[in-house]
Amino acid sequence: MNRVRALPLLLAFILAGCVATTPAHSEIPAPTQKTSTTAAITPVPIPAPTVATFDMTLHSIDEADSLWVVADKLRRLKPKRYVPSDLKTINVPHTYPPALRRDAARAYIKMFRAASKDGVNLVFQSGYRSFSTQVSVYNGWVARLGQKAADLQSARPGYSEHQTGLSVDIASATGGCTIQACFSKTAEGKWLARNAWEFGWHMRYPKGKTSITGYAFEPWHWRFVGTELAAELHLTPKITLEEFFGLPAAPDYAR
Ligand SMILES: [Zn+2]
Numbered sequence: 001m002n003r004v005r006a007l008p009l010l011l012a013f014i015l016a017g018c019v020a021t022t023p024a025h026s027e028i029p030a031p032t033q034k035t036s037t038t039a040a041i042t043p044v045p046i047p048a049p050t051v052a053t054f055d056m057t058l059h060s061i062d063e064a065d066s067l068w069v070v071a072d073k074l075r076r077l078k079p080k081r082y083v084p085s086d087l088k089t090i091n092v093p094h095t096y097p098p099a100l101r102r103d104a105a106r107a108y109i110k111m112f113r114a115a116s117k118d119g120v121n122l123v124f125q126s127g128y129r130s131f132s133t134q135v136s137v138y139n140g141w142v143a144r145l146g147q148k149a150a151d152l153q154s155a156r157p158g159y160s161e162h163q164t165g166l167s168v169d170i171a172s173a174t175g176g177c178t179i180q181a182c183f184s185k186t187a188e189g190k191w192l193a194r195n196a197w198e199f200g201w202h203m204r205y206p207k208g209k210t211s212i213t214g215y216a217f218e219p220w221h222w223r224f225v226g227t228e229l230a231a232e233l234h235l236t237p238k239i240t241l242e243e244f245f246g247l248p249a250a251p252d253y254a255r
Helices: 002-022 102-117 131-145 147-153 181-185 189-198 227-232
Strands: 087-089 099-101 122-126 167-172 201-203 223-225
Touching: 087 102, 099 102, 099 227, 102 122, 102 189, 102 223, 131 147, 131 181, 167 189, 181 189, 189 227, 201 227
Parallel strands: none
Antiparallel strands: 087 099, 122 167, 167 223, 201 223
16 A cells, blocks of 8 residues: 555656756757768957057157157257158148148148038148248247247247148138137137047147147147047047157257
């Protein structure tokens, strides 16, 4: 009698054990991967790192003809009378003869066209200036303002970014404020502040950085550094080339 009663219990125990060992997710479809005796194992590509690395040594910051040359009051161009070998004159609205180095000239034309499409009329105020032109420009400022004030506004010959052929002063066709801080409030100034970086241009003398650059806020002065560096600089508002490259502040000329 006892054995007869024990049998169903034993069966129930075994069945329960079977249910428990059956995978709970047995309704998940089996993998559809085809099995083939000839299939090779395909290596899974390892994704590239998502952290962008920027090569700060890609171009020299010392050579006068380098795209990234940094000229300031402590970093005179070498040679002092450097003349770029690839100057181009471009056909855009201008005040003075519009010459820049080849790549900068192309970038300016692109930017000028993009601005025109947005109804913004850029005027090329001043681009490449030779050593001797800078002599008269600088002396003109000294005559008007005195040397101290002139040094905040204009570079001494041999120290000017304009002599590299990579810088341009831009004016507004309608808004006035030419070579004045209020240029930043004109349609042209606003457009440049928003968009110039996409064409490889950098605002070289931002507001509040006179103690580093040695120059007053110059929203009209744009320096061509190429699209890669301009995009990198654009990530940090108002950064200067001195700060980016870890160079000493250059508020004044060495005595
Ligand atoms: Zn300038």
